[in-house]
Amino acid sequence: MRPALAAEALGTGLLVTAIVGSGIMAERLAGGNAALALLCNTLATGAALVALILTFAPVSGAQFNPAVSLALASRRALPWRALVPYVVAQCAGAVLGAALAHAMFGLPLLSLATHERGGLGQVLAECVATFGLVLVVLGNGGRGPLAAALVVAAWITGAYWFTSSTSFANPAVTLGRMLSDTFAGIRPVNAPLFVLAQIAGAAAAVLVDRQALGAPVAHERP
Numbered sequence: 001m002r003p004a005l006a007a008e009a010l011g012t013g014l015l016v017t018a019i020v021g022s023g024i025m026a027e028r029l030a031g032g033n034a035a036l037a038l039l040c041n042t043l044a045t046g047a048a049l050v051a052l053i054l055t056f057a058p059v060s061g062a063q064f065n066p067a068v069s070l071a072l073a074s075r076r077a078l079p080w081r082a083l084v085p086y087v088v089a090q091c092a093g094a095v096l097g098a099a100l101a102h103a104m105f106g107l108p109l110l111s112l113a114t115h116e117r118g119g120l121g122q123v124l125a126e127c128v129a130t131f132g133l134v135l136v137v138l139g140n141g142g143r144g145p146l147a148a149a150l151v152v153a154a155w156i157t158g159a160y161w162f163t164s165s166t167s168f169a170n171p172a173v174t175l176g177r178m179l180s181d182t183f184a185g186i187r188p189v190n191a192p193l194f195v196l197a198q199i200a201g202a203a204a205a206v207l208v209d210r211q212a213l214g215a216p217v218a219h220e221r222p
Contacts, residue, residue, distance in 0.1 A: 009093035016097030018048035023184035046157035057145035094176030113185025125163035130201030
């Protein structure tokens with residue numbers, strides 16, 4: 001499992017670097033225009049997702065997300081014994097990814113975020129964002145890395161704009177962004193509810209996929 005865990009850590013780390021780094025750059029260049037900053041952040045995240053999934057899918061499945069890993073384990077598409085190591089690798093990568101983004105922009109390596117992302121609306125948004133993400137992953141898992149890369153990037157790119165939370169949809173990414181006092185950050189007090197909503201959204205997607213969309217398809221094992 002060592003190559004798979006390294007791929008999950010590296011892929012998640014580079015994803016968080018793209019999210020946080022593009023957020024910093026966008027905020028600096030947008031001149032206070034929040035919509036423009038979010039657009040730039042969205043495009044960078046979507047493009048990075050395509051590249052990272054295509055690169056790491058043959059090694060680890062390119063999950064980069066504890067909620068996705070949990071969903072795949074529940075469908076026996078990821079061995080249960082691999083779940084905890086995958087989640088640890090993803091979370092460690094997320095923290096290192098935030099630190100790398102900060103280092104590139106001359107900021108403290110880690111800093112607790114002060115960006116308020118509270119309220120039931122944003123918690124619901126995280127549930128919806130993760131539900132959709134896991135659903136498209138499960139629905140396209142047998143169609144190869146290119147399909148997975150495109151549908152995941154498309155969903156996240158869209159969900160940045162139609163959810164009030166801007167679609168974290170990932171507990172590991174939430175951890176990394178909690179440690180980034182930048183445009184992409186989330187206050188530590190808001191993070192636990194985001195994570196619970198993400199897990200709930202993933203569980204709902206597994207249930208819908210099983211009951212309404214047919215039998216599970218085969219996914220690559222690490």
